[in-house]
Amino acid sequence: MTNVIGEYTDCTPLLGDREALDRFYEEHGYLFLRGVLDRELVRTAAEQMLHGLIALGAADERATLDDLTIDSFEGVDEVAMHGYVKYDDFWNHPSTVKVFEEVLGEPVFVFRSTTIRYYPSAAGVQDPSFAHLTPLHQDGYYIGPNKDFRTTWVPLIATNEGSGGVALADGSHKRGSREHVLNEDFRRFGHPVRGIPPTAVGPDEPLLYSAMEPGDLLVFHAFTCHKSMPNVSSPAVMRLSMDTRVQPAASPRGHNALTPWAESAKDPSKGIMSKITGTPTTVE
Numbered sequence: 001m002t003n004v005i006g007e008y009t010d011c012t013p014l015l016g017d018r019e020a021l022d023r024f025y026e027e028h029g030y031l032f033l034r035g036v037l038d039r040e041l042v043r044t045a046a047e048q049m050l051h052g053l054i055a056l057g058a059a060d061e062r063a064t065l066d067d068l069t070i071d072s073f074e075g076v077d078e079v080a081m082h083g084y085v086k087y088d089d090f091w092n093h094p095s096t097v098k099v100f101e102e103v104l105g106e107p108v109f110v111f112r113s114t115t116i117r118y119y120p121s122a123a124g125v126q127d128p129s130f131a132h133l134t135p136l137h138q139d140g141y142y143i144g145p146n147k148d149f150r151t152t153w154v155p156l157i158a159t160n161e162g163s164g165g166v167a168l169a170d171g172s173h174k175r176g177s178r179e180h181v182l183n184e185d186f187r188r189f190g191h192p193v194r195g196i197p198p199t200a201v202g203p204d205e206p207l208l209y210s211a212m213e214p215g216d217l218l219v220f221h222a223f224t225c226h227k228s229m230p231n232v233s234s235p236a237v238m239r240l241s242m243d244t245r246v247q248p249a250a251s252p253r254g255h256n257a258l259t260p261w262a263e264s265a266k267d268p269s270k271g272i273m274s275k276i277t278g279t280p281t282t283v284e
């Protein structure tokens, strides 16, 4: 199943009801919470990303968050960008941690590895690989050893059907780990990447997507199948977002929990998936 057929359910009304939150998460493998994060903090992270893109020469020096564009995300020095976006301050701000603790129902540890995303519109671009962001996958395939973490995904500016975001397969976490196969047609940085064949997701696992606003939070399970929705906006707008993982504070801490993304990616002995996921890999 490749096509989005519905929207996420807004779980914001469930906040404060432990049992209802857990029941929804166990059934659907995600939680969609609107307006729960401090918008000023989100705005600061967006401005840091803008500043980084300008400082690295990827964006026009007069660009604002409203008219920002870049030629290609693959052309930007991602390691250098990690120096501009102070995401640890965002994730570990007491107001953010409070939301995470409400979501998990216990003290949390926020991963040191964060992925930052600045995807320009691929509308009108001839090369089809330009629109290739992330194929259908489970974060639990790359990240561990413990699988009790949850991915937390936030837009830094509003997203919509045109500018994309994440589509996830409702309830797909329940079948556990799935096979990820190399796909020659799906390339990042010129390398084929692994993904779950769309046919491996059943009709009882509908693909969902919703436009999101700054302050919204999407949380999903390590085995929830999900993929990027490409940015094909016209008029062109950027997709700016970032994602990390949180886990119970008491759980063992694996590589991504303890290692900043930029450290994993700097090591040239690690492969392309390390650059994409921050996980040293034996599975390329």
Ligand SMILES: O=C(O)CCC(=O)C(=O)O
Pocket: 117, 133, 134, 139, 151, 152, 153, 165, 166, 226, 227, 228, 229, 241, 243
């Ligand atoms: O933001 C995207 O395009 C993909 C997100 C993703 O795979 C994740 O947050 O784990």
Ligand SMILES: [Fe+2]
Pocket: 137, 138, 139, 226
């Ligand atoms: Fe992912």
